Amino acid sequence: MxxxxxxxxxxxxxxxxxxxxxxxxxxxxxxxxxxxxxxxxxxxxxxxxxxxxxxxxxxxxxxxxxxxxxxxxxxxxxxxxxxxxxxxxxxxxxxxxxxxxxxxxxxxxxxxxxxxxxxxxxxxxxxxxxxxxxxxxxxxxxxxxxxxxxxxxxxxxxxxxxxxxxxxxxxxxxxxxxxxxxxxxxxxxxxxxxxxxxxxxxxxxxxxxxxxxxxxxxxxxxxxxxxxxxxxxxxxxxxxxxxxxSRLAGGSLGAMIPPLGARIAVARDTAFAFAYPALLEGWRQAGAELSFFSPLADQGPDEAADAVYLPGGYPELHAGRLAGNAGFLNGLRRAAAAGAVLYGECGGYMVLGRGMEDAQGVRHAMAGLLGLETSFARRRLHLGYRRAALYAAGPLGEAGQGYRGHEFHYASVLAEQGAPLFSVADAPGADLGHAGLVEGRVTGSFVHLIDRFAGS
Missing domain, CATH: 3.40.50.300 (P-loop containing nucleotide triphosphate hydrolases)
Incomplete structure (x- = not known):
């Protein structure tokens, strides 16, 4: 609602x-x-x-x-x-x-x-x-x-x-x-x-x-x-x-990340719980209307939404259940086919991909909207602050728009095919290559974005 x-x-x-x-x-x-x-x-x-x-x-x-x-x-x-x-x-x-x-x-x-x-x-x-x-x-x-x-x-x-x-x-x-x-x-x-x-x-x-x-x-x-x-x-x-x-100057909370659309459907349950309150409140203050749905309950996004946000969380703990939730996955596919913006962070990014391998090595088919295959059977820690800059204009801004955020996950990437979303560096500025994928209006990466910067 x-x-x-x-x-x-x-x-x-x-x-x-x-x-x-x-x-x-x-x-x-x-x-x-x-x-x-x-x-x-x-x-x-x-x-x-x-x-x-x-x-x-x-x-x-x-x-x-x-x-x-x-x-x-x-x-x-x-x-x-x-x-x-x-x-x-x-x-x-x-x-x-x-x-x-x-x-x-x-x-x-x-x-x-x-x-x-x-x-x-x-x-x-x-x-x-x-x-x-x-x-x-x-x-x-x-x-x-x-x-x-x-x-x-x-x-x-x-x-x-x-x-x-x-x-x-x-x-x-x-x-x-x-x-x-x-x-x-x-x-x-x-x-x-x-x-x-x-x-x-x-x-x-x-x-x-x-x-x-x-x-x-x-x-x-x-x-x-x-x-x-x-x-x-x-x-x-x-x-x-x-x-x-506090000695900090107060002020109005603006959108730290631009709204993905006018009506944004946000995934929210124990598998998709990692959304900062400041992000959602900033979108509301910018005039966006938010609705929420539970992928674990096999709910798809509101069909009236022009954007879908899949935050991070623990989808790897529920991979088999999510793979069997046709209402949820088909809802994502219908939204993409209708031209809605779909954006996933970390766990949400993995669910937008083709498949996810759980800790026991069993592969589970995901939404198939990005050329991404991930695995938790081959764990590797990725941790730290990230500077990110957009390669091309899209829902998150113009080419070169900078963001700061963080990365914290154990997933290994088995395949990542398509146009990259960000160029990334660590906190001191060391180049880490690229991150994420873009396929039309479907985008995502492992980086949890926190705030926009004139430069990353």
Whole structure:
């Protein structure tokens, strides 16, 4: 069912304050802490918004489930400054507090020349002025925990570490030793809590990250458990008091990627879940009307649509089912025959191809609209930021139009026959050749586009 055209421009959020939950490395516990904090504050009646640093589809869905509000991604490398400011304001609009979850370790980002945005959490902290609450895994450390904290506090003076929470702390003696060492080394940093090991709050993962929120039958129980953990072990009032207003200039959210048509049918289910809210909202604000359909339920796109968007996701986990869904595949073929624009990213790109080989080596026929054959039986990781420029004019813009995005998949390409869509490079600018295919008005690639640039 159509969801209507763009509403009023975003003008709010300037008064909201924010903070960043970050860590020295992935696996330190920042996601569980963030989700518990969001759920706890929302349960207390606070209007709490959230953002996630970097290219990530899965964590934001957990944020939205915990807070009851959309979560937006902020990426200093892949987004123009005006896009960053507009999205930060959008996330903060109507919120009393904005919680940002970092990506990887605080200072981890793209390998680019010094002084250029690298997409790291530290870059966003410097740009926004939001203080950082560092989550440190305290296993096997006492005095050394203070050295970790001091090192992170002093590496970049413009990145303020306002508080620290230690995770996986076992017993009062362990807690007291860490607290004493940190009080001596970093007296200006608030000790906000000590979390015990919480074996009941694991976040299951698969080859592209966490299992999706929509796939977890125990989601509400997990979120409530995380909230209870935070309530018992974290000084939530002290943490919230650290928040500061953003220094980013706000503004209206424009189309970061031009609308594919006036009426865009978007595939949406657990096999096609990787569509950024900012992308869809930008299309609405540009005047496009969106409708949604489920390929897993054997639904085809709205026949009135003049464009079809197949986002990424996990179609490889459902390849046999999708291959047997004639209503879905024939709907794509009818749309292409009628002259509609069809655009697929990553998993959506593979489904537009001729065939997909699953992890057991069984080939499943797909839509056959692009000369693409892929395999998950011959896994190879493709990961990283991408600069992309269009080879020729088409639905995504004029020849040479630049984009920034990311690639994250394990599929191997067995055949890729036809005209390429993009010339691509990595974040430092090293040439990676071409990406994607174009066949008439059917296009796609493995690159998840984030924002347009005058040059890639």
């Amino acid at each position: 159509a969801e209507g055209k763009a509403g009023a421009e975003n003008r709010g959020g300037a008064g909201s304050k924010g903070l960043i939950i970050a860590a020295p490395s992935s696996g330190s516990g920042k996601t569980t802490l963030t989700l518990g904090l969001l759920r706890l504050l929302a349960r207390k009646g606070l209007a709490v918004g959230s953002v996630k640093v970097g290219p990530d589809y899965i964590d934001p869905a957990f944020h939205a489930a915990a807070s009851g509000r959309p979560c937006y991604n902020l990426d200093s490398w892949a987004m123009r400054p005006e896009s960053l400011g507009a999205l930060a304001a959008r996330a903060a609009s109507g919120a009393e507090l904005l919680v940002c979850e970092g990506v990887m370790g605080l200072f981890d980002g793209a390998f680019v020349p010094a002084g250029q945005p690298d997409g790291s959490t530290a870059d966003l902290a410097a740009a926004t002025g939001w203080p950082v609450v560092l989550v440190i895994d305290g296993r096997g450390m006492t005095g050394s925990a203070a050295a970790v904290l001091a090192g992170f506090a002093h590496l970049r003076p413009e990145v303020r570490i306002g508080g620290v929470i230690f995770n996986r702390v076992v017993g009062d003696k362990h807690k007291a030793a860490i607290a004493a060492a940190c009080a001596r080394a970093c007296p200006g940093i608030s000790l906000l809590g000590f979390l015990p090991p919480s074996s009941g709050l694991e976040t299951p993962s698969r080859h592209l990250g966490l299992v999706q929120a929509a796939e977890r039958a125990d989601l509400q129980t997990f979120l409530d458990g995380a909230a209870a953990l935070v309530a018992e072990h974290v000084d939530v009032d002290g943490l919230a008091a650290l928040a500061q207003p």
